Structures are given as structure tokens and as C-alpha cells.
Amino acid sequence: MRKFGFTLLSLIIFFSAAHAQKKTLDKIAGVVGGSIILQSDIEFQYARYLAEGGQPNDNVKCQLMQRLLTQKLLAQQAIIDSVSVSEDDVDQNIDRRMRYMIQNAGGQERLEQFLGRSVIQYKDEIRPDIKEQAVAEKMQRKITEKVGVTPQEVKRYFESIPKDSLPSYNKEVEVGEIVFQPKLNRDEKAYYRKKAEDLRTRVKAGEDFATLAIAYSQDPGSAPNGGDLGFGDRTSYVKEFSAAAFKLKAGEISPVFESDFGFHFLQVIERRGEQVHTRHILITPAMTQAAIDRTKTKADSIYDIMIRNKSISFSEAAAAYSDSKDSKYNGGMLLNEKNVDARSTFIPTDQLDPQMALVLDTMKVNAISKPQLYTAQDGKKTYKIVYLRSVTPAHPANLTQDFPKIKDLAQNNKVNRTVSQWFEKRRKETFIKIDPEFQSCGQLKTWLTPSLLTSVQAEPAAVATETAKP
Structure with missing residues (x-):
């Protein structure tokens, strides 16, 4: 019915760890302008990281601290720039998270047992952090919303890559399919x-x-x-x-x-x-051989219409007859699952279904295969007619063949530089203080000036929160 990401044991570990850390005195782990980061914030998120299957690693706490520092800095700038999110958006974000947790816990009552409080109480507790995250993400999008690259910038970026560091691209194909799913009568x-x-x-x-x-x-x-x-x-x-x-x-x-x-x-x-x-x-009904045989007969007839009678094109046949919701409205063409947003039809062969890859190896460009029986990992059987539109051999990156990919790399590089420059400037203008426990984190060195580093070592911050009360 639905997919379950966490195991029950993971949830128990998560909430037990979170509960245990609340029994200790809390302290201020960091300060960004007028905002503070509590040690319990980091411990709670680290407990969640472990519950999701992460391996124990103290450096993860450094990464969590860096993320919270970043979030605070962006949220403060958002106030200055009047960047906000609606309460409805926050509600939807919280509701999505809670649905996920409820489903994985096996029901709301079980989740509330793990939390030690009602879902309504928990939603109220996490609301400020969820809202701050949403504001910070929106602020970062504003910083980079006008960042773009021209063809000249793409060319300069490509030429700046050392020849021995050029990315290599695997063999890629453009492939279409018409899928016939057996159906019981x-x-x-x-x-x-x-x-x-x-x-x-x-x-x-x-x-x-x-x-x-x-x-x-x-x-x-x-x-x-x-x-x-x-x-x-x-x-x-x-x-x-x-x-x-x-x-x-x-x-x-x-x-x-x-x-x-x-x-x-x-x-x-x-x-x-x-x-x-x-x-x-x-x-769940079991598929019958009779249903599979009927499906083969249908697939064979559509193949004959396309190849022998030539009365319908592959894309028209896909739109009319394919049972694939993913490809039938795209002329039957498959999209690169790792680049769906760009609607790229170029798919590395190592991402293909192994059964389809074997069929494609025997085909020439522009060929259409006879209907073949495919068996999915869950045992479900389908017949597919496959169309090979193009083949691009494996090769080192070049502007002629790979301009869209290199443009994405150049765009990401420019976005990252823009964000880094923004943070560099704001860090110098903002009072930032980090607890000595985190000063050995390499990624946090740039967050402190030498003078602040000295002052924080001499003045550790601590605070007793309400969670420390008996």
C-alpha cells in the first residue's frame, strides 16, 4: 500500500536517544547575531541521523552545527529583506513530516508513545525550527535567483578545467518503449x-x-x-x-x-x-498464463501495425496503447531518472534495466524490437516493444556533444560561488560565537575571526533549559 522508510527499531532508537539527551543540562553551542543554537538542537538532529541509518561519526555533529549556523544567518537576512513564508506553507511542511513519521511508526498512537507527548504538542514544538528552515531556504533561493550563465561563460568554465580532470561520460542512449501489462478478465x-x-x-x-x-x-x-x-x-x-x-x-x-x-x-x-x-x-490476484498470452497477442498485433502496415508511428502507438504512465505521454521516450527536471532523454546505459540493455545491444539506431517479455524484480511480467533512437559512445566531455551537461556544471559552479561570497561577507559583519567543543571542526574555522576565537575559549556558554527540570 505504502512504502516504509524507517524500521520500528530505528524509531525507538531515535526517540530514546532524543529523550535521553533532554535529561542533561543544556548549553549554548553557538550564537549568530541575536540567535542561539542549543547543544540539544544538535544532539536531537544527530539522534535522528543515527535513526535513519547513519554511522556514528562525530564529524556529523560539525556538519549539523554548520547547517544551523547557515540557517540562522540566512533567517536573519530574510527579516532584513522581508522574505517570509506563509503559515499555510509551514503547516503543509509539518503535516508532510508528521504523515511520514506516523506511517513509519505504524500509527499515530504508537508515534505518540515514542514521543511521550501528543502529535499536536510535538508539532507546536518543531514549528519554529521548520519555519526557520523554510525561510532560510527561500532566502538562499533569492540570493541566487538571478544567477545565470551565458554561452561564453560556459565555454570559459569548460576551458578552465584541466585536461586531465575533464569528466567522462558513459555510453548513452535515447530509448522508447511501449508497455503492455497483462490484465485479468x-x-x-x-x-x-x-x-x-x-x-x-x-x-x-x-x-x-x-x-x-x-x-x-x-x-x-x-x-x-x-x-x-x-x-x-x-x-x-x-x-x-x-x-x-x-x-x-x-x-x-x-x-x-x-x-x-x-x-x-x-x-x-x-x-x-x-x-x-x-x-x-x-x-492480490495472481496473474494467469492466459492473461500473459493475450497480452503477447496484443503486442504482436501493434508491432505488425507499425512495422508491416506502417500505418502508425512509434510515438502514436505509445500514446494509444502503452500502459506506462511515465512514458506514454512522452511519445514513449524514457527520461533520465537522475535528470528528470531537465527532461533529458539521454540515459547512461548503466542506468538501464539489464533486460532492456541486452535487447538494445542487438539493435541498430532507429530500429524497433519485436515484443519481448520482461520480468520485474517483484515478479510481475510485461511485454515491451523497444525503440532505439540514438546512441552516444562513451567519451571525455566536449562542448559539441555535452553543452547542456557542461552548462549545468557551470551554472552550479556560479551559484556556489555566489552563495560562498554572500556568506563570506555576512560572516564578517555578524557576531558569531561557537562553543570550544566545536572549534576543532575544520569546516567551522571560517565562521570565526581570531579575536572571537580567543574570546569564546575564555567564556564558555551554558544554559539550563526547561527540559532539564525534573
């Missing part, structure tokens, strides 16, 4: 719908929903928890699920409905405003 689906209907009947007759979900539901993310999906809003689920969930009152059970995942029915446990706490049972 009504009679084949009927067995699985009836299975879901029978389970719903058992629940309505009084059998325990959670017990049946554990035994029969085929959603690996929720079945072990009795089908419990925790709280979510309308954007948390596929549209069919949301449509069913938000029609019901607490305690009510939906009819059986179909989504891309299979046949479900759900129960609403609780509603809180625009969030709903649900549990469900999912029955």
Missing part, C-alpha cells in the same frame, strides 16, 4: 473478488478484523499489524482507497473495491479532521 478476477467478499462477510458476522488480516491480507506492510495503516489524509492512499475511506464514519466497513493493488475492503477506526485511521484487508 472479469471471469478471472471473480475468484479473487469473491475471496475478499467472503472475508468481509466473516468480519460483518463478528470475526475479528485484525486476526483475519494477519491470516489472509496480502499487504506485507500492514498485515502483520492486523491490517492497521495508521492515520493518513486523502493524499496518503491511492484514489480508490481514499474515495472509500472518507465516505465512512468511525467503525463502518466499506464494500469490496478494486485498485491497482487488488481487491480491498477497509474499516475506519477513527477520524480526526482531514485525517482518517484505517485498517484493511487486501487480496
